[in-house]
Amino acid sequence: MGIPSEQNIVLTGFMGVGKTTVGRALAALLQRRFVDTDAVIVERATKSIPAIFRENGEAAFRAMERSISLELAGQTKLVIATGGGLVIDPVNRQALQETGFLVCLDAPPQLIEARLAHSAERPLAGNWHERYDARRTAYAELPVHVDVSDKSPQNIAQEIIALWQHSM
Numbered sequence: 606m607g608i609p610s611e612q613n614i615v616l617t618g619f620m621g622v623g624k625t626t627v628g629r630a631l632a633a634l635l636q637r638r639f640v641d642t643d644a645v646i647v648e649r650a651t652k653s654i655p656a657i658f659r660e661n662g663e664a665a666f667r668a669m670e671r672s673i674s675l676e677l678a679g680q681t682k683l684v685i686a687t688g689g690g691l692v693i694d695p696v697n698r699q700a701l702q703e704t705g706f707l708v709c710l711d712a713p714p715q716l717i718e719a720r721l722a723h724s725a726e727r728p729l730a731g732n733w734h735e736r737y738d739a740r741r742t743a744y745a746e747l748p749v750h751v752d753v754s755d756k757s758p759q760n761i762a763q764e765i766i767a768l769w770q771h772s773m
């Protein structure tokens with residue numbers, strides 16, 4: 606592990622919990638570079654996530670997540686927002702945890718439902734309950750959690766910074 610102040614901060618959690626929005630707020634507060642793994646995938650594939658799922662399949666998408674995880678784990682001082690399924694792969698989780706402070710954002714199902722209702726960019730939004738149930742244990746096993754209910758992205762970012770500082 607690098608020295609703690611150089612640690613990446615890595616956000617995970619289910620679709621719709623606000624990883625990207627909170628990640629941007631966090632990066633601004635810490636004056637760090639922000640990386641969104643879904644955005645990197647879209648840029649590299651030169652197509653949208655629904656198009657990747659449709660034309661290349663979920664396995665191809667997961668392979669891209671794997672290579673980006675290993676790449677980002679080799680860098681420092683980043684704030685990283687991951688796609689909701691990325692840390693479900695233990696290889697990704699371990700790599701990112703080795704050089705980063707991993708935080709799982711939690712939201713109650715009603716909030717997720719509301720946020721995913723009009724999501725055209727999420728191929729898995731339709732049957733999210735299934736994924737939610739299947740991943741519940743994996744998320745629960747992560748050591749650091751922040752509940753996002755009734756908090757602004759700014760407040761959530763501050764809470765993450767406090768937890769991170771406390772962990773050093």
Ligand code: S3P
Nearest residue numbers: 619620621643688689690727728
């Ligand atoms: C996914 C979550 C999405 C995106 C893709 C698959 C998942 O990211 O990576 O649609 O498997 O949970 P968000 O968590 O940012 O919605």
